[in-house]
Amino acid sequence: MTLAGPREVGSALSNRPTAILLKVAGGLALLAVWEIVVRAFAPAYVARPTGIARVFFEVLGDREFLAAAGATLWAVVEGLLISIVAGTLVGTVMGRVALVEQGLRYYVNSLFATPMVAILPLVTLWFGYSADARLATVVFASFFSIVINTCDGARSVPLDYLEVARAFRARPLSTLFDILLPSSLPYLLAGVRLAAGRALIGAVVSEFFVSIPGLGFYIVYNSRIFKHNEALVAVMVLVAAGVGFDALVKWLTRRFMPWGRRS
Numbered sequence: 001m002t003l004a005g006p007r008e009v010g011s012a013l014s015n016r017p018t019a020i021l022l023k024v025a026g027g028l029a030l031l032a033v034w035e036i037v038v039r040a041f042a043p044a045y046v047a048r049p050t051g052i053a054r055v056f057f058e059v060l061g062d063r064e065f066l067a068a069a070g071a072t073l074w075a076v077v078e079g080l081l082i083s084i085v086a087g088t089l090v091g092t093v094m095g096r097v098a099l100v101e102q103g104l105r106y107y108v109n110s111l112f113a114t115p116m117v118a119i120l121p122l123v124t125l126w127f128g129y130s131a132d133a134r135l136a137t138v139v140f141a142s143f144f145s146i147v148i149n150t151c152d153g154a155r156s157v158p159l160d161y162l163e164v165a166r167a168f169r170a171r172p173l174s175t176l177f178d179i180l181l182p183s184s185l186p187y188l189l190a191g192v193r194l195a196a197g198r199a200l201i202g203a204v205v206s207e208f209f210v211s212i213p214g215l216g217f218y219i220v221y222n223s224r225i226f227k228h229n230e231a232l233v234a235v236m237v238l239v240a241a242g243v244g245f246d247a248l249v250k251w252l253t254r255r256f257m258p259w260g261r262r263s
Contacts, residue, residue, distance in 0.1 A: 045226040045227075045228055047231070052232050054229070055229045056233055064218075068218040069215055069234075069237055071131070072214040072216065075134050075138055076199045076203050076241075078138075079139045079142060079199055080138070080142055080196060080199050082143075083139050083143040084188075087143050087150060087195075088188060090147050091147040091151040092154045092176070092181075094108075094150075095150065096155075096180070105151075108144055108147050112144035116137060116201065116206075119137075120133075120205070120209045123136050123137055123140070129210050130210075130212065131212055133210050133212075134203055134207060134212060138202045138203050138206075141195070141201065142198050142199040143195075145195045145198060146188065146195050149190050149194070150187060150191060152184075153185070153186070154180055156187070157183040161183065162175070162179065182257075189252070192249060193245075193249050196242065200241065200242050203216065204219070204238065
């Protein structure tokens with residue numbers, strides 16, 4: 001392995017502002033093309049960057065919008081917590097007990113690949129047209145990705161760790177919390193990152209279908225009354241929530257789990 005010299009390090013540092021400027025310039029160019037195309041070819045009600053900027057802070061200060069955002073994001077958080085607890089338990093058992101893994105793996109993979117839209121009619125039959133249907137959809141969307149990743153993480157624990165635990169007569173709970181879970185935690189967090197995106201999609205899609213208060217219903221309603229700029233603001237909030245959660249999980253991994261870093 002060769003070490004970078006002072007000139008190479010300085011060149012890399014000097015290129016960082018250039019890379020940032022290129023990203024900003026690319027974003028501004030895309031916004032400019034969007035604005036020009038909409039003004040030239042689309043009706044006046046179609047969303048455009050200047051229109052979104054004009055209503056952005058007005059929408060963010062609207063009580064109705066804040067209530068909708070709170071309902072959707074809280075459902076996502078609540079569903080993720082349920083999925084993390086239940087999915088970690090099921091995935092750990094699957095990863096360490098071969099019979100359980102053989103009996104459940106096919107069904108877990110099949111349900112993971114099932115489109116959320118396909119099960120929404122069944123969810124509404126079971127839970128009604130209420131917030132419970134949204135929560136059930138969020139759990140369904142996020143549960144199986146956590147199970148799959150946790151199972152893979154539990155199976156990847158080095159045998160040397162477990163043999164040392166047996167040699168020192170570690171209790172089963174100590175082995176679980178001191179060896180199995182810390183070793184499989186990077187896999188679990190990868191599953192949580194995937195589950196968070198699916199949970200957001202599940203919450204919004206269920207609000208489309210069930211028509212309950214939330215960002216999904218807010219987007220549909222404003223689109224139907226030709227307030228596309230307001231609808232796009234809600235979409236931007238959803239994107240920001242997803243990106244922010246992903247960045248938070250990455251930061252937590254780097255900060256508190258050095259064993260999970262890639263070399």
